[in-house]
Amino acid sequence: MSPTGAEDSTLLARLAAGDASALGALYDRHATGLFRWLLARGLPRGDAEDLLSECFLALADRGERAVEIEGVGAYLFAVARNKLARRARRPRTEALELVEEPATSPAPADALAVREALADLPPEQREVVVLKVWQGRTFAEIGTLLDISPNTASSRYRYALAKLRAALGEIDDG
Amino acid sequence: MDDRRTEERLRGVRLAEPDPALRERLLARAEGRRARRGPLLAWALAAAAALLIAANLVFGQVHGARIRALVGEPATTLTAADAEAYARAFAERQRLMSEALDEPWYPSEPQSNHDGGETHGARSDRDRQTRRPCRPAAWA
Numbered sequence: 001m002s003p004t005g006a007e008d009s010t011l012l013a014r015l016a017a018g019d020a021s022a023l024g025a026l027y028d029r030h031a032t033g034l035f036r037w038l039l040a041r042g043l044p045r046g047d048a049e050d051l052l053s054e055c056f057l058a059l060a061d062r063g064e065r066a067v068e069i070e071g072v073g074a075y076l077f078a079v080a081r082n083k084l085a086r087r088a089r090r091p092r093t094e095a096l097e098l099v100e101e102p103a104t105s106p107a108p109a110d111a112l113a114v115r116e117a118l119a120d121l122p123p124e125q126r127e128v129v130v131l132k133v134w135q136g137r138t139f140a141e142i143g144t145l146l147d148i149s150p151n152t153a154s155s156r157y158r159y160a161l162a163k164l165r166a167a168l169g170e171i172d173d174g
Numbered sequence: 175m176d177d178r179r180t181e182e183r184l185r186g187v188r189l190a191e192p193d194p195a196l197r198e199r200l201l202a203r204a205e206g207r208r209a210r211r212g213p214l215l216a217w218a219l220a221a222a223a224a225l226l227i228a229a230n231l232v233f234g235q236v237h238g239a240r241i242r243a244l245v246g247e248p249a250t251t252l253t254a255a256d257a258e259a260y261a262r263a264f265a266e267r268q269r270l271m272s273e274a275l276d277e278p279w280y281p282s283e284p285q286s287n288h289d290g291g292e293t294h295g296a297r298s299d300r301d302r303q304t305r306r307p308c309r310p311a312a313w314a
Contacts, residue, residue, distance in 0.1 A: 020208070024201055035192045049192055053200050060204040063211070100188045114187040133184045165180045 008072040015059075016066040023060050026072060031056070033135045034076050037145075039098040040130040041084060041123050048097075051087075055079045077145040098130070117167035125160035128153050 008029070014022035031052060038048035055076045059066065069075045099115035118126055127146065131137045132153075139150040139157070146153065 018208075020201065020205055023204055024197065027197055027200065031197070032191055036189050039190055045190065049196055052192055053196065053203070056200055057204055057207065061207065061211075063208075098189055100190050110183070111187045114184055129184070130189070133181055134189050161177055161180055164184065165177070168180065168183065 009067075012066045012069055012072065016062075016064045023056065026059065027056055030073055030076055033073070033131070033137075034080060036098065036130050036134060037077070037127055038080060038084075039096070040118075040127045042096065043084075045097045047087075051080060051083055054083060071144065073141075074144050078147070081147070098126075113168055114164075117164050120167060121160050121163060125156045125163070128156045129160045129164070132157055 008026070011022045011026050011029075015026065034055065035048055035052050038051055039045065043051065058079050059069075059072070059076065062069070096115065096119040098118060099111060118129070121129065128142055131142045131145065132139075137145070139153045142148075142153040143150040
């Protein structure tokens with residue numbers, strides 16, 4: 001489920017050689033995961049899309065030096081973290097826009113419940129849950145992307161899952 | 175509810191995705207920036223070179239002014255009065271040297287480097303006959 005490094009290296013080499021389509025391919029592989037992580041950090045959808053564009057433009061601006069990047073995912077997340085840190089003082093959105101409007105299956109009630117439960121999590125735990133559950137990343141990969149240790153990622157995930165289980169169980173019981 | 179069931183339940187919910195139009199906008203912006211980067215780099219290099227030259231000129235002016243302030247304005251032309259004073263000082267120097275060497279000294283008379291075709295030997299003979307010390311023409 002997570003993008004492989006070998007294909008990323010090939011795409012980076014093409015990007016460095018001036019192949020514009022390589023940026024599109026890299027976007028297809030990494031944009032959704034990065035976008036969801038930005039939403040999980042509490043950004044409004046519009047801001048998250050702006051920041052997503054900035055991250056990929058930073059990648060494109062490297063030109064010939066793009067081949068020096070060892071991991072595209074880690075690079076993009078590092079750029080996004082730096083840009084987020086500069087925006088740290090801006091007010092964040094009140095409503096979490098991570099979960100799509102529940103107009104599709106499964107039952108709308110379940111989607112609403114998950115959205116509420118995710119919104120109640122601290123951002124540090126929510127981002128790990130998103131990367132683990134929806135992006136299929138390992139704890140080692142999450143640690144690399146978020147610049148934390150795999151053990152920290154694992155413990156944050158366990159705490160988050162316990163809270164989610166409790167929240168969803170309460171909703172089911174209620 | 176165990177962890178696996180919780181994960182499955184979470185996974186069943188659809189998360190937001192970026193606007194599909196964003197991809198095209200991004201690629202267009204990246205292409206535009208790439209096209210602008212070449213000329214921009216050339217302009218930046220030209221501006222840096224111009225700035226360097228201007229800074230060098232300004233530094234030269236400031237440095238020259240500083241040196242002039244320290245040592246004073248140099249004499250740019252030799253006036254007739256300067257040449258006369260120099261000739262007097264030179265004659266005095268010759269007189270003092272003759273005294274020091276215990277040699278006769280003859281007041282200055284117009285001398286020139288032009289020997290009028292006289293050979294060195296002829297001139298030496300003439301000097302010896304008149305007991306006049308032989309002075310190289312370069313002393314004049």
